[in-house]
Amino acid sequence: MHLNIKVLITPTSKMGEKYNIKCPGVKRLMKEALELAEATEEYCARPLEDNLFEWHFTVQGPRGTDFEGGIYHGRILLPKEYPMHPPHIILLTPNGRFEINKKICLSISGHHPETWQPSWSIRTALLALIAFMPTPAEGTIGSLEYTPAERKLLAKKSTSWSCPQCGEIAQLLSSTAAKPLTEEEQSVLNQIAFKGEDEQTPKAPEPEPVQEPEAQVLESSESSTSFLDQLTEILVALLVGAIGIFIYRRWKVYDAVADTEL
Structure with a gap:
């Protein structure tokens, strides 16, 4: 597994010196960074070296869908009030499901703070993103309705996509299996759903x-x-x-x- 060490690192004493580790948000993110330090075959996520509140992530397209075989990269922007307030999720790799460089609408993202739960984490957000990639867009913010053929083509192209900061994203995942979902995580995923804005999906x-x-x-x-x-x-x-x-x-x-x- 290759990581651009200048961009993505695990929490160190240097990171502790830059941030107040007594701050709840900092303490929580440091903990999550340690838990996500090892990449898996499904996802990986790391904070930027100079900004604990911005992370880059990579996820594998869900199997048995138009996104199978694809590798997708993006950013997670965390508010200073995290985990009391939800993060914003942005996809950078063209995928045919979400607009790139735009905050997407998930009930677990910043578009819907009323549904966010402080017990949810960055891992939960990544699992939710993977789970809902094959779902209908239904006019939600940042969503796209590409054809299956177009999405499959983008999935093939995604393996050679490179992030200006992280390098080739295909090298960021590993062969390590992700840890099984807990009952709580499975319950959370069952509750999470995309929510369209009223102006985006007006009812006839x-x-x-x-x-x-x-x-x-x-x-x-x-x-x-x-x-x-x-x-x-x-x-x-x-x-x-x-x-x-x-x-x-x-x-x-x-x-x-x-x-x-x-």
């Missing part, structure tokens, strides 16, 4: 029913009219009845007075 508005509301209005209007008509008929009947009773009583009084006079 559902057609508004036109006739139904009108029918409801007409029905309501007809009901109101029918009720008013019935009420009017009742009032008229009551009024006619009252007039009839009044006339009948007046007639009875008149009749009684007439009988008395006679």
Whole structure:
């Protein structure tokens, strides 16, 4: 395994002298750098020599997909608040799934701090990236929808791609198998999903029913009219009845007075 030692190194006393190792973010990154010091056949990641908060990584394309055989290189930009805030992930190697030199949208990346968990790590981010390379782009930020043939062609070309800082990326991975996923990591990967921005994937508005509301209005209007008509008929009947009773009583009084006079 070849590494450009001028760019990628493991934490040393020199790194400790540059950063405050009591800082939670620095302490966490130093620990992760030690854990990822040995490259595997699936991935490797190292901090830059002069910047603990910028890492370069290399991942193997997932087997059984359009990316099989491909080797992809990128950058991880970590905020000073790491691990409380998520990292940004940028692909540098053309791949047909993610735009290069652009922060990609993952629920484990800086685009979605609301879903980030401090227990997640750089290794988790790399595993998530590998797992979701073959998933549909669905309009997420930094995503591409290349054809399978185009992605396979880019996978072949990627093996000869060279990073200006790290050198030939094919030399960065090793034959060492990555350690098995823990139950927690598997659970995390099952929960991680790409999230598109609303403006990137607007949902088609559902057609508004036109006739139904009108029918409801007409029905309501007809009901109101029918009720008013019935009420009017009742009032008229009551009024006619009252007039009839009044006339009948007046007639009875008149009749009684007439009988008395006679």
